[in-house]
Every structure is written in structure tokens, then in C-alpha cells.
Amino acid sequence: MGHNKCKILITALALTIVSPLSAQGNGTAGINEATQMVTSYFEPATQLIYAIGAVVGLIxxxxxxxxxxxxxxxxxxxxxSWFGACIFLIVAATILRSFFL
Incomplete structure (x- = not known):
């Protein structure tokens, strides 16, 4: 009896996961939403990297x-070495931002 309950639970869980995915058609809406979420984090992350670079440069x-x-x-x-590290940090942030945006 416990084995059947496990199968039913797994089937219900799979249907719960698959149902919203099939409701979106081919999943384009979900991919677009995820892309917008990731790209919205790039500007604050780039500013944070620049701030860290400034602090490391001052130190x-x-x-x-x-x-x-x-x-x-x-x-x-x-x-x-400190100058090279600061330049690398700035260039890496700029290249990543231009690559993903």
C-alpha cells in the first residue's frame, strides 16, 4: 500500500510541475521572464563590482x-599587481555586462 501512495504522490507532483509549463505553450514566456530577471540584476551587480574595485584600489x-x-x-x-587587479576588475565587469546585455 505504501508503494502505491508513493507512485500517486510522484505522479501528482509531476502533473503539478508540468501543468504550468504546458499552459505557457512552448515556454517562451517563462524564458523571456527569466531573461528579464537576470538582466535586471546586471546594473546593480556592475555598480557593486565598480565599488569593490574602488575600495580595493584605495587599499x-x-x-x-x-x-x-x-x-x-x-x-x-x-x-x-594592484593596478593590474583593478584594471582586470573593471574590464571584466564591462565585458560581462556587454556580453550579457
Whole structure:
């Protein structure tokens, strides 16, 4: 008896999932809605990435300044890596935004 209840429950669950999908025809409306939802998150996410890049850039600037002030010979390497990281972050955000939008 428990086995039949499991089959009935699985069948009911499958019908519950399939019914709305078949009501939308070929699913184009659902795909369009999902696309609009994803693209609506890109602008805030891009702004967040730019803000994170600005904070990381400021922290990197302070670290490079401290190394430069203390006379550390590794200053140019540190400056180049922080600068490269900031440029990569900005370029990656821009490319992702242009690719998906």
C-alpha cells in the first residue's frame, strides 16, 4: 500500500510541475521572464563590482604608499599587481555586462 501512495504522490507532483509549463505553450514566456530577471540584476551587480574595485584600489594605494615610504625595494611590483587587479576588475565587469546585455 505504501508503494502505491508513493507512485500517486510522484505522479501528482509531476502533473503539478508540468501543468504550468504546458499552459505557457512552448515556454517562451517563462524564458523571456527569466531573461528579464537576470538582466535586471546586471546594473546593480556592475555598480557593486565598480565599488569593490574602488575600495580595493584605495587599499592598494595605501599599501603601495606605505611600502614606498618605508623604502621597500618591492614597491614597483606591488604597485603593478594592484593596478593590474583593478584594471582586470573593471574590464571584466564591462565585458560581462556587454556580453550579457
Amino acid at each position: 592598494g594605494g595605501v599599501k603601495v604608499y606605505n611600502k614606498f615610504s618605508s623604502g621597500d625595494p618591492d614597491t614597483s611590483k606591488t604597485a603593478a
